[in-house]
Amino acid sequence: MPDESKRVLWESEVIVTDLIGRLIEFWGFKRNMGRTWAVLYLSPEPMGARELQDALQLSSGAVSMTLNELLRWGVIKKVWEPGQRRDHFTAEVQLWKMVSRVIAEREQKEVAAAIESCEAALRSLAGKLASSDAAERKRAELQRQRISALLGLARLGGQLLQALVSTAKVDAEALSRIELSR
Amino acid sequence: MPDESKRVLWESEVIVTDLIGRLIEFWGFKRNMGRTWAVLYLSPEPMGARELQDALQLSSGAVSMTLNELLRWGVIKKVWEPGQRRDHFTAEVQLWKMVSRVIAEREQKEVAAAIESCEAALRSLAGKLASSDAAERKRAELQRQRISALLGLARLGGQLLQALVSTAKVDAEALSRIELSR
DNA sequence: CGAACCTTTCAAAGTCATTTGAAATCTAGG
């Protein structure tokens, strides 16, 4: 077996790994999570931690942490290659499934927190609405309206996400058909 | 005139400014942009830089920079208060209008970049598809499919954003009606 | 014009998340 471990990424792979890295970073994850996923996504066979380390020029520790995080998000899978020595990894290729799960899990949490904060703020405002100080009462009234609008927006956002995740299941077909035809 | 400048934020204001601060940070802006916007959003009158500095406990420089950035994003406006000495600021209260503009301007840019990167990667792959090395050709073929799927996803994302921004104009009415009734 | 006051700019300091690499831990084969 020749020196398989030192394979250099193609230009197409560099472009895509960087792209995914930037995008993923933009969405609040670590750049290396995106880069790692992308390398696996473009690899015909599952890859081991060592190969990833070479491909991406990362430290052993970084690879380990990154892989665990990706596993936790369910966007890569462990694979028991027949004879191989250690765990190898493949990317989840059903893109929409992946994206919608991540959105569902993470963004919905944000939305819930936002709704709760708005409700807490409205509760805290209740006393001020009956204040004897007219100016204070007026200010409180304005805030009640504005915070209610925020609350409405948060709820609407939640519904949109819900819709997006449902839609994903439908629209995914077009994409997954591409994926299935190896 | 009593000491108007030292007004302390109500609990409801603290809750909301922190909420918006966190959300905005999550979306890739600075926390103080969110906090500043929120204070203005909850204020009956326009506020000057000094008042904001007191309310948010920031340095003069930070307030100046933050206000300029918010102006650049069009989410606050300068106001010429009748007799007042200096520029004062109000928040843009039409929430959906604001959100959709930001999405349109920023996210669409990301989508465009993603599409372009995918296309570049596919071009760079073209040569490899005709390689004399069978293994290389096979790898190239897989990558062509996978990158095409990414490209499709990027296009779909762009359409979704487009739809979201258009929808905003419709759904905004429900919310703006709340806003208009001072 | 000059004084008082406000705003903007920017280099330096501070803060915080990520990455490193060595040590500890694990696993499988001998």
Added chain:
DNA sequence: CCTAGATTTCAAATGACTTTGAAAGGTTCG
């Protein structure tokens, strides 16, 4: 059970981004 190779952990280093605060630049009013 021991050794070798691979993986995981974690404290410390790094580096990116933010905030500060002093100095410079503007404005208004006497």
